[in-house]
Amino acid sequence: MVKNIGYIVLIIFGVACGSDKEDYVPISQNPELAFTIPSNFPEPSYNVTLNPPTEKGFELGKKLFYDGRLSSDGVISCGFCHIQDFAFTHHTHIVSHGVDGALGTRNAQPLHNLAFMNEFTWDGAAIHLDLQPIIPITAEVEMNESFSSILKKLEEQPEYVTLFREAFEDQKINSENLLKALSQFMIMMISSNSKYDKIERNEGSVFTANEAAGFELFTSKCASCHAGTLFTDQSYRNNGLAIDPEYNDIGRNRVTGLTSDLYKFKVPTLRNIELTFPYMHDGRLKTLQDVLDHYSDGMVDSETLDPVFKNTDGTILGISMTEEEKQQIISFLKTLTDDDFVNDTRFSEF
Template structure:
């Protein structure tokens, strides 16, 4: 059964469109939880997506003026056709062509996630954009300067008045609008989804079905539920890059047990999101599976699922790798990759 958040979430507010007597009623957007998805984590009742809130969030997402050089927008590193990743870039490029230390994660189904960033630096979607916005390597934005810029822009002035009851152009409403846009970016229309919901077009071929069975036995303990992640942080045995020495979750918690643990990414649309891992070290899905079958490095914080019965890693034959990749391609959601609602133009 699908949960529909269109009704009962909010009573539409009447907002003034201009200084005239004309008025605009901001309408709530139809947000559904797919029947094969787990429950929402984001409290959508506190910030229900609306037409104008979404429009405002989309404008903010693609506006380079939020960065100090006027070029780097959120959409610069999160490209829709690549599942909102920076496809082909090992590390994402920020202002003045500065290069970061991590690969851009996909933006999809964020309302179901419990933490954000590879190290879980924030647990609330409304706060997540502050991190890239203010990062000196990414956007290097100044929140006060951004608010001032928006206040001078007639389109922003109009949208804030239409989208929020208090009509204020401030950081809180800006972040809420960004959340409304990102909450609506849902990927739930892949071949796999149709299979799981017993819908037309959802039958798996022999290799895909075999790959799904392998996935359930060898991968699903971490890439759990139909979201393909359990939202946990794990050390998956990557060799440490001495040039970066990215300590992962430890940077946030300062707990020794969290050394080299990173958030388990969703595998949805994974065929479109190369390169892989937090540092983009693998360029193909084949190389990812090679890592798990023969490249896992043992360490004190290595996840227990990768060290069972004296064996480090996940034994996989070449045929099994081929079948797993066949299954992973069923997670590609072309509707999400091409939905004009999420496109810049």
């Protein structure tokens, strides 16, 4: 538990000593929450000063996240597709399904360390975390709802009326505050207590021989894209998946229109990867073994295939690895699992 204290501690600022907030007349005390950057993490991309998480804003964001009222059938909440036990992915679902069982085309992404990401979704369609939820809320195959209808539903709930009043200076139930509250909840979802983190921060953990060998292999074969402590360089790449005729998902090209972006997807973080199966943007690979088999033997050539996967003579595709090396990489990847995060009751529905 001691490990969590760093970012559990609340700064009891509130109005009592926050002189910059003089004209804010709160309905009740609404202390700011400490947004603590883990010492092995980079600076956040999210401008926390523009939407500082507060106790009430976070509580509101969490309530909204788990509320089916954000969908047209009253059932599909954010938490329906983003389940904490699996690092907020949609466990067992290859592609997500939403209102009336409608199928999407993509695998739900994990939600953690979002404050450190520049763009969101597999193709980067959302350029700010505050705007991201507009996509699932309004998508027919996800929540299939409109903001005006949601706001009407929320206005009828005394609990929401109170929470919005307590959480925001203008005290209004509107889309902006709704989105800000969701962001306050999501930026607090930091996963930084895996075995790997404890090793990186010299907190006394050590790799087993297999994990250490795996880390070395990973560093030379994978870390050019799955880079740094977030395990993504946040670029868009084509890692040689065969085009799926059912979805023909063109990836980043959908956003930029550039031919050079066809079939490129955001390099995903690998934190909690043991929990977030199935893998890839369409969930086509079931296990980590399948993923490594893809990188060694399953790659398909195309115009936009990342050059790192092509040998200089262009004949052999992929990353060569022995069976033993694959097992070592998998052992290493499992050190990225953060049990504290998936069990952290601050983020749990109940």
